[in-house]
Amino acid sequence: MSSDIEAIMKEKINSSQKFSLHIDESTDISGHAQLLAYIRYIDGDVIATNFFIRDSRNLEGQVAVFIWPTNRVVRLYPPAKGSLFVASYDSQGYGGGSQPRIRTGAQGIESESKLRYDRHITLGTFCCPSGTVDVPCKSTVRRVAAQLHRALSEKGLALLVNHGIPEDKIRAVYNAFDKFCDLPEDARNTYRRISPCNHGYVSPGTERFSREHIEEMRHTFNICWLDRKLPEAEVQGFQSVVTSLAQDFQKLATLLLRVLASSLDLQAEYFLHSHSNMFEEGNESCMRLLYYPPLGAPPTPGVTRCGEHADYGTFTLLAQDCEGGLEVQASNHRWSRVGHLPGSILINTGELLASWTNATYPALRHRVVVPEQPKIRSKGRHSIAFFVHPDNNTPITPIQCLMTKAEQPSPNSCSVKNRKSHHAKHNTIYTAYQHLQMRFRETYAS
Ligand SMILES: O=C(O)CCC(=O)C(=O)O
């Protein structure tokens, strides 16, 4: 286990009233012995379960993979150069089967029935952007695509593990942004976002997702350019850590666009063609750094961290620290908390993907709430969102094969009736850029 993940696990276990540890061994479908470890602890108001699995033949050389036991158990083997390999343990009866019996040490938790289990996320396994794999083999793409299809169509999100973006790169960006947020207000405002350009710093309370009159307390820095208007003079090394992470995210996004096409039975390049200019002129994809400052007790009415919204583009990749607060809305409108799975990156659907796919992948509504517990509230939260947007001039019309016959537009028509999306009122989508600008006007209107 990497040292930072080990540190997080220790911290979580130490602050948990009770915890349990269950070690077991079994064999995988190829007959190799596997060491299994379940760690359960109380994290806020949920019982969190982390599942670690390792090939017990060679513990030194293996990469630990984290799996939630309520999900299908799938393992991505340590990525050999140039190849991706996913092994499924379904046939062993772990995935989707009965809950592992892990009562040891947890018997004393009387209130267990009142606690919710974090079971709402379907695991997506993933591949390695920092390695050499640009074009994974077709069978792997298909397998991951099937998982992603299920996760995005049912929940609008998935957790990606073994994605290949090193935790220390993420941490370096958190640190650089901390230093930026510590600068005097005047210095920060030198880099402020000036509409209609999306690049730049946005101070707490300026940007509002929520339609209600609620102040949203966060510092954000939207990074749309990697070569200008970055606070390198004030925070040494800012540009290099940000650029390196953005490039990894971009590589991951490119792989996912391929997987996404496969998940909808489209040609592999289908989405790549319309996302060919990320971080260049003509595309609004952006990496957003977020820092939510600590909030004292008692909670101030009318203040939140991030109001309810769906992201505007194709999809978002989100890295978050272990402070929590992110919640997602299910199709029954109920909000549930996203547990923290150390080292994972969350992918969630955006509005343009929902329009494109005729709501096969509905846009996920989400928010970041102020933690109830004073101890957690008094800590800051860091996250990094990588928003993947289509090239500006892309017309967003539902993919015909995902429409019913009755919905299919007449030939030559470029406006689109959109059954379930937020555009139902206006009925028309023109280009990705127009959609985005409309959303920015709403978000930044004071
Ligand atoms: O900070 C987070 O976890 C979420 C941020 C977010 O949803 C956004 O900026 O669109």
Ligand SMILES: [Fe+2]
């Ligand atoms: Fe968001």
